[in-house]
Amino acid sequence: MTYIVIAGAGIAGLASAILLTRQGHQVEVFEQVADPTPVGAGLLLQPSGQAMLQSLGLLDAVKAKAAVVHSLEGYTGSWKTLDLHYQFAHEDWYGLGIHRANLHQILWQCALDLGVAIHLGNGISAFSQDAQRVQAQHQQGSLQVDGLVIANGARSLLRDQLCITQTHRPYPWGAYWAVLDKEDWPFPHILLQRYRGAQIMLGILPTGINPATNRTCYSLFWSLPKAEFAEYRQAGMPGLIERIRRVWPEVAEWLAHAPEATIAIAEYADVRLASYHQGRVVVLGDAAHAMSPQLGQGANMALIDATILAQCLANSGAKFDGELNSNSVTAAFAEYSQRRSKHIAYYQTVSRIMTPLYQSNYAIGWLRDLGTVAGRHVPAVYHQYLLTLCGAKQGFLDMRGVIARL
Numbered sequence: 001m002t003y004i005v006i007a008g009a010g011i012a013g014l015a016s017a018i019l020l021t022r023q024g025h026q027v028e029v030f031e032q033v034a035d036p037t038p039v040g041a042g043l044l045l046q047p048s049g050q051a052m053l054q055s056l057g058l059l060d061a062v063k064a065k066a067a068v069v070h071s072l073e074g075y076t077g078s079w080k081t082l083d084l085h086y087q088f089a090h091e092d093w094y095g096l097g098i099h100r101a102n103l104h105q106i107l108w109q110c111a112l113d114l115g116v117a118i119h120l121g122n123g124i125s126a127f128s129q130d131a132q133r134v135q136a137q138h139q140q141g142s143l144q145v146d147g148l149v150i151a152n153g154a155r156s157l158l159r160d161q162l163c164i165t166q167t168h169r170p171y172p173w174g175a176y177w178a179v180l181d182k183e184d185w186p187f188p189h190i191l192l193q194r195y196r197g198a199q200i201m202l203g204i205l206p207t208g209i210n211p212a213t214n215r216t217c218y219s220l221f222w223s224l225p226k227a228e229f230a231e232y233r234q235a236g237m238p239g240l241i242e243r244i245r246r247v248w249p250e251v252a253e254w255l256a257h258a259p260e261a262t263i264a265i266a267e268y269a270d271v272r273l274a275s276y277h278q279g280r281v282v283v284l285g286d287a288a289h290a291m292s293p294q295l296g297q298g299a300n301m302a303l304i305d306a307t308i309l310a311q312c313l314a315n316s317g318a319k320f321d322g323e324l325n326s327n328s329v330t331a332a333f334a335e336y337s338q339r340r341s342k343h344i345a346y347y348q349t350v351s352r353i354m355t356p357l358y359q360s361n362y363a364i365g366w367l368r369d370l371g372t373v374a375g376r377h378v379p380a381v382y383h384q385y386l387l388t389l390c391g392a393k394q395g396f397l398d399m400r401g402v403i404a405r406l
């Protein structure tokens, strides 16, 4: 039996803990926050992430809390520019909009039911390794383990302790988000966006059940440059409502009459690593490849990471006579790093190209709109847009798209 410690009880950490525990490894999760119920808005789970949840046996539980999303539609004025329908990628595919806290709670409960030890308010602060073991230091002591999984999010400081070439670049733009209840919004299955150039973007994502009120809810995303954070904070809710009114008056009214609305600012970063492992340490989720949420892939990629890691550990055990010994952890992590590289590189590159088209001060909104509309009318290009959205592209040269399964 191998002994594995996971740093971080987010999506990547919990999904890994579930899969590795089921494979018979001894797993302990260390989470630095004492109460890890995530604040946050909606996430869009793509067919790629849904397949991973199916492998985890949690897809039905997720669907019970989520909203089915059939399409993504974006408008500049009354001109529909973005028009992506999942069913044109595959007749059975759709997105699932879910509140982050609901997804977290489902993963959390599953890990607890399996008896995973989760240490709260006790983060991993440092580690060292030799050929045999990893020494992981937490806030209350230290442990000698066979492998360390770093899954502690975009701002990971543990990542810095690896001798791996890496960049962490905060984005100059972020977003205001709010979760709003509504039973009678006329677009319960569409992620709708409105644009004014690349400077203004307002999105409404169907988000399923609001865990705070148990009512049907939607997530509002309003893109804003970091340089204006202070100005926005000063103007408060009335200022935000006024800006939104100029773009979408109905949504401004909705926000103005939503006493339950939680509202906050999100910041993003772009993280790149030349490799995802070093010896007995492997990096997953946002700690490995955080990106702007423009493509809606981060949570899905965290779930894929966990699933592929479990596959690699299982393969490695098979190669070593069915019994995973402590040395095969290194081989499994190396295989993981190699297997994840193309998929991650593709989505990071597309995210880097696309993000300024939707969030920047450049006068390129018209170029984006023309390109999106033109691409829509070329079936081969449209199909690639859809495969990208669904999380199915496995690399630049993959034209058919694959949804990986455990």
Ligand SMILES: Cc1cc2nc3c(=O)[nH]c(=O)nc-3n(C[C@H](O)[C@H](O)[C@H](O)COP(=O)(O)OP(=O)(O)OC[C@H]3O[C@@H](n4cnc5c(N)ncnc54)[C@H](O)[C@@H]3O)c2cc1C
Residues within 6 Å of the ligand: 007, 008, 009, 010, 011, 012, 013, 030, 031, 032, 033, 036, 042, 043, 044, 045, 122, 123, 124, 125, 151, 152, 153, 154, 156, 158, 175, 177, 266, 267, 268, 284, 285, 286, 287, 293, 296, 297, 298, 299, 300, 301, 302
């Ligand atoms: C506004 C916004 C919208 C988004 N929309 C989407 C979307 O539509 N679809 C999508 O797929 N993704 C979306 N994402 C991205 C998605 O939320 C992330 O990719 C995903 O949460 C990453 O999961 P993770 O487990 O890697 O990291 P996290 O969820 O950040 O979890 C990391 C955990 O590690 C803990 N931690 C930190 N340091 C330590 C330490 N030293 N020791 C122990 N624990 C530690 C943290 O407290 C946290 O609990 C969005 C993100 C934002 C900000």
